[in-house]
Structure formats: C-alpha cells, structure tokens
Amino acid sequence: MDRRAYVAACGMVSLGGCLGVVDDRDEGLRPGDISCVEDLSSGSSNGPDDGSWPTELHDMQNTGQTDVPGPSGCVKTRWTLPQNPQGGLHTGPVVSDGLVYVPDQTNADTWFVALDAQTGEEQWQYTDTSHERLVPRHSPTLSDDRLYLVDGDNLACVDTQNQVTGWFLDLSDEQEKLPGIGIPRVVEGTVYIGVGTGEVLALNANTGARQWTHDIEGLPSTQSIEGDNDSQVKARRRGTPYAPVAATEQRVYVTSWDLSLHALNAATGEREWQFSPGMDHLDMMHAPAVVDGVVYTQTEDAILYVLDAETGELLWTYDEYGESSDGVSPVVDDESVYIIAGTSTENLFLIALNRADGTVRWKRSVGPPFVEPAADADTLYIDQGRSLQAIEKATGDRLWTLHTDRAVSAPPAIVNEAVYVADDSHFYGLW
Numbered sequence: 001m002d003r004r005a006y007v008a009a010c011g012m013v014s015l016g017g018c019l020g021v022v023d024d025r026d027e028g029l030r031p032g033d034i035s036c037v038e039d040l041s042s043g044s045s046n047g048p049d050d051g052s053w054p055t056e057l058h059d060m061q062n063t064g065q066t067d068v069p070g071p072s073g074c075v076k077t078r079w080t081l082p083q084n085p086q087g088g089l090h091t092g093p094v095v096s097d098g099l100v101y102v103p104d105q106t107n108a109d110t111w112f113v114a115l116d117a118q119t120g121e122e123q124w125q126y127t128d129t130s131h132e133r134l135v136p137r138h139s140p141t142l143s144d145d146r147l148y149l150v151d152g153d154n155l156a157c158v159d160t161q162n163q164v165t166g167w168f169l170d171l172s173d174e175q176e177k178l179p180g181i182g183i184p185r186v187v188e189g190t191v192y193i194g195v196g197t198g199e200v201l202a203l204n205a206n207t208g209a210r211q212w213t214h215d216i217e218g219l220p221s222t223q224s225i226e227g228d229n230d231s232q233v234k235a236r237r238r239g240t241p242y243a244p245v246a247a248t249e250q251r252v253y254v255t256s257w258d259l260s261l262h263a264l265n266a267a268t269g270e271r272e273w274q275f276s277p278g279m280d281h282l283d284m285m286h287a288p289a290v291v292d293g294v295v296y297t298q299t300e301d302a303i304l305y306v307l308d309a310e311t312g313e314l315l316w317t318y319d320e321y322g323e324s325s326d327g328v329s330p331v332v333d334d335e336s337v338y339i340i341a342g343t344s345t346e347n348l349f350l351i352a353l354n355r356a357d358g359t360v361r362w363k364r365s366v367g368p369p370f371v372e373p374a375a376d377a378d379t380l381y382i383d384q385g386r387s388l389q390a391i392e393k394a395t396g397d398r399l400w401t402l403h404t405d406r407a408v409s410a411p412p413a414i415v416n417e418a419v420y421v422a423d424d425s426h427f428y429g430l431w
Contacts, residue, residue, distance in 0.1 A: 031405035032428060036074035040399060046417055048117045048431065052096040053413035053420075056139035057329065057372060060185040061290040062246040064331040070376030070414045071431045074400055075390075078418075079120030081427040082106075092139040092410025093420045093427060094147075099123060100413075100420055101147060101160075102427050103136040111149065112136065114160070117418065120429050126158060128165045139410050143186035146205065150181040155193065157208060167208035171195050185247040187266070192252045194241025200254050200262075202269060212269035216241070218258045225259075225281050232257070232281075243287035243329065246295075251309065253295055255285040261297055261305075263312060273312035277305060287329040287372070291355075296330045302341035304330060306358070318358045321349075329372040331380065336361060336393070338380055340369060350382060352396060362396040374411040381419065383408035388421055402430060 029035065057064045084105040093100045100117050104110040104125060111134050113125040128134075134151050141148045146166060147158045153172035158165055171181055182194040190211060191203040198218055202211040216239030219225075225236060234240075235257040246253040251272065252264045260276040277283045282301035289296045294315065295307045304318040321341040331338040337355050342348035345368050352361040366382065366389075373382045379399065380391040388408055390399040406424035413420045418431040 029403045031403060031423075031426065032077040032080055033403045034075055034077060034400055034430070035403065036400040037398060041073040046431075048095075048098070048418035049416045050097060051415040052142070053415050054094055054096060054143060055141040055185070056092055056094075056183055056411055057244065057287065057289075058374065058413075060187050060247045062244060062287045062329060063289050063291055063333075064329065064372060064411065065333045065375045066414055067333070067377050068414075068416055070379050071417045071419060072378075075402075075419065075430045077402070077428055077430055078118075079429045081115065081120055083422075083425050083427070090138065090409055091136050092422050093413050094140055094142045095413050095415045095420060096142050100427075100429070101140060101142065102422070103140075105135075109133060111156075111158075112140070112147070115427075117415070117420075117429070120427075124163065126163060128156075128158075128168075131156070131165065131168045134168075138181075138183045141184040141186060143205070146186075148184040148186065148191060150184065150193075152181070155181055155184065155191075155203075155208075157191075157205070166206070169203075169208050171201075182241055183244040185245050185252075187247045188249055190266070192245050192247045192266075194245050194254055196235075196238075196240050198235075198238030198240050198256075200241065200245060200252060200264060200269070202252075202266075214262075214264050214269040214271070215239075216254070216256050216258060216262060218256070223279070225279065227281055242284055246288045246290045248290055248309075253288045253290060253309075255288060255297060257284070259283045259285075261285055261288060261295070261307075261312075263295075263309070275305070275307060275312050275314070277303065289330055289332045291332045296332055296337055298328060298330055298339055298341075302339070304337065304339050304341075304353070304358070306337075316358050318351075318353055320360075328369055331373050331375045333375065333377075333393075338373060338375065338393075340366065340373075340382075350380070350391065350396065352393070364391070364396040364398075371408055372411045374414060376414040379414075381412050381414070381421075386423070388412060388419075390419075402428065404428070 100115040104113045109127045110125045114123045137151045145161045149156045155169045185192045200214045218237045218239030239256045239258040242255045263272045284300045285297045293309045306315045337353045349363040350366045351363040388402040404423035
C-alpha cells in the first residue's frame with residue numbers, strides 16, 4: 001500500500017492503518033527553508049533547462065533515476081505553490097518542456113494546472129465539465145503530449161497540446177471497496193495499469209480501448225495471512241496490485257497483494273513467470289525496477305530480491321537486515337542499487353549496493369521515509385518526514401535539507417538543475 005496516503009491523511013480509510021509523522025525541523029526554520037552543509041558552495045541560479053520527468057519514479061521501468069546531473073551546491077527555494085491548507089495532497093509533479101503539471105486542490109472544478117518551471121506561475125489550467133471532476137490520487141504520467149490522470153475510480157487521457165480530453169474511463173468497482181487505480185505506464189502506444197479488482201489492463205493509448213486484461217487471481221481461500229484485516233483479505237483473494245507496474249516492450253511486471261511478483265507478456269497479457277518470496281505479510285514487494293534485463297524489488301521487511309527479467313531466476317539477494325517493515329522501491333543507476341534497510345524503524349540505513357553482486361558501497365543512518373527515493377546522476381533525494389534530504393551518491397554524505405510544511409507526499413522530480421517536490425499542502429521549486 002502506498003504509504004503516502006497514511007502520512008498525508010491519517011483520517012482516510014486505508015488497508016493498513018495510519019503512521020505518524022515526526023516534525024524534525026530545527027527550531028526557527030520555516031517551510032521552504034534550506035539547510036546546507038557548511039562547506040557547500042553556492043548553488044546555480046540558472047534554473048531549469050528543457051528536460052523531462054514524465055512520471056513518478058521517473059520512467060516506465062520505475063528506476064527512480066535520471067542520468068542528467070541535478071542542481072549543484074546549496075540550492076534555494078525559488079517558488080512555492082500553496083494547495084489545500086487542510087492537506088490531502090497525494091501526488092507529485094511531472095515535468096516536460098518547461099512546464100510543471102500538478103493537481104489543483106484550490107479550485108472546485110479544475111483537474112490540474114500547468115506551471116512555468118522557472119517561475120511557478122500558472123500558464124493554464126484544465127477543466128472538463130463533460131465529465132465528473134477528476135481529483136488525482138496519484139502522480140500523473142506524461143507521454144507523447146498526453147497526460148494520464150487517475151483518481152480512485154477513473155482514468156483520463158488529456159491532450160496537453162490541444163487541452164482536450166482524449167478519453168475518459170470509469171473503472172470503479174461498485175461491489176467491493178478495494179484500492180483503486182494505480183499509476184499508468186505507457187510503452188509503445190499502450191497504457192498498462194493495475195486496478196483494485198485484481199487485474200492488470202492494457203489500453204490503447206490513443207483511444208483507451210482495452211487490448212487485454214490479466215486477472216492475477218490472488219491467494220486461494222485456504223491460504224490465510226496472520227494479522228490481516230477484512231480489507232486486506234479481500235485484496236489478497238483478488239491479487240490487487242500493490243505498487244505501480246513496471247513496463248518494457250517485452251513484459252509488464254507487477255507486485256501484488258498475493259505476495260508475488262508477476263511477469264506478464266506485454267503483447268498478450270499472459271503470465272510468463274511468478275516469484276513469491278514467502279507467505280508472511282512483510283513479504284509484500286514494492287514497485288519493481290527493471291534495468292538492463294534485471295528486476296529489482298524490495299519487500300516490506302527490507303529484503304532486496306534481484307531477478308532475471310526474462311526467466312525470473314533469482315540472481316542474488318540482500319538480507320543483511322530484516323523485519324524493519326520500512327522497505328521502499330529501490331533506485332537503480334548504472335553502478336548501484338539504493339535501498340532502505342535496518343533492524344527496526346529506529347535503526348534504519350540508506351544503503352548503496354554494487355549492482356552486480358550486492359556488496360555494500362556505503363551506508364548512512366536515516367529515519368523512516370514515507371515515499372520512495374529518487375535520484376539524478378550525482379545526488380539521491382530521500383524524504384525524512386517533514387523534510388527532503390539531498391545525499392551525495394559517491395559518498396553517502398548529506399548535502400542539504402529542504403524543510404517542508406507537512407509530510408512529503410510523493411517522490412521528487414529532478415530536471416537538469418531543478419528539483420520539484422510536494423508536501424501535503426505545497427509544491428516547491430528548488431535550484
């Protein structure tokens with residue numbers, strides 16, 4: 001279950017309860033303030049160039065990583081955009097061609113707004129009165145000038161060039177109130193998405209027409225998981241997807257409430273292989289990342305599994321710690337895999353592993369994150385409750401910290417020299 005929903009709105013109904021957020025700001029610091037290490041040079045004032053961060057976790061393979069260098073030196077908060085002061089923001093920004101696309105919670109009719117990446121000023125807003133208002137519950141996905149938006153029941157495709165709705169689908173499940181629609185992934189003209197009914201859908205990106213449906217099926221009625229509540233039992237029986245799918249031209253990878261990772265043929269939806277690490281509730285796997293024919297996924301108890309993307313063969317694991325229940329989706333670059341692991345919530349580490357064999361490059365003590373990390377070529381960004389920290393990839397040293405108003409609600413977007421991030425009530429532009 002996406003834990004930003006727990007942090008951002010503890011009053012909302014969820015499958016797993018609610019987590020608290022610790023205010024770790026130093027006394028006297030305000031939201032939007034930056035704390036830099038003493039010897040860090042002044043940051044660039046050039047601002048963002050053309051570039052893109054088209055979806056949460058950066059790409060359709062969930063790597064969480066861009067190879068483009070991010071901001072250098074001590075950054076500044078260049079602009080902020082307030083949203084609902086009561087909170088409830090669950091999405092992050094996506095960026096392309098000098099525009100930052102964010103949901104709008106200040107206008108009763110608006111679906112989202114497009115902001116100037118340099119100034120934060122609104123360029124245009126989108127409303128479609130021919131459909132019910134779509135209130136995004138996940139970060140959108142941008143592909144080929146189309147913005148794909150999801151809320152609990154609906155999936156919409158908006159043409160950002162002509163500012164019209166291309167298509168709109170109601171995917172609500174009237175019979176069972178289960179987790180809704182996941183984050184779309186778009187590859188070669190097909191939208192892949194997991195839905196609360198326990199299915200993965202492949203849709204034509206131009207029309208929304210369904211190309212195939214895969215029923216995960218879920219756990220048999222004879223299988224029980226200790227500690228499950230009624231909603232969790234239903235999700236396991238259906239095989240409800242647990243995290244954003246990862247998609248390549250060959251396969252779609254989905255982790256499910258049935259405690260398995262499924263690899264589906266991208267053209268037909270047929271299951272090619274399935275990997276199940278165990279039958280404990282902490283064996284739930286976060287979003288898989290796919291890089292160079294290898295799948296990386298981490299469980300709730302912080303065990304990293306590395307598998308051959310074609311066959312599902314287990315290549316290696318990292319299990320130095322366990323039972324921390326604070327695993328996240330890994331960030332993967334050319335050399336390293338970055339994970340969170342530890343013996344408990346009070347004893348966690350951000351760890352850089354050699355991508356080839358899992359040997360430890362470095363580790364640093366951190367608090368529990370509530371959203372997945374993200375990275376550029378040189379820097380890793382990790383939330384720490386009501387702050388976002390920039391960590392140097394080469395050493396694991398902290399560079400700077402952004403202090404936010406509320407809990408960070410989604411992984412940041414990094415475009416060239418700029419970082420864009422949302423807390424539960426504001427968007428921030430930094431460089």
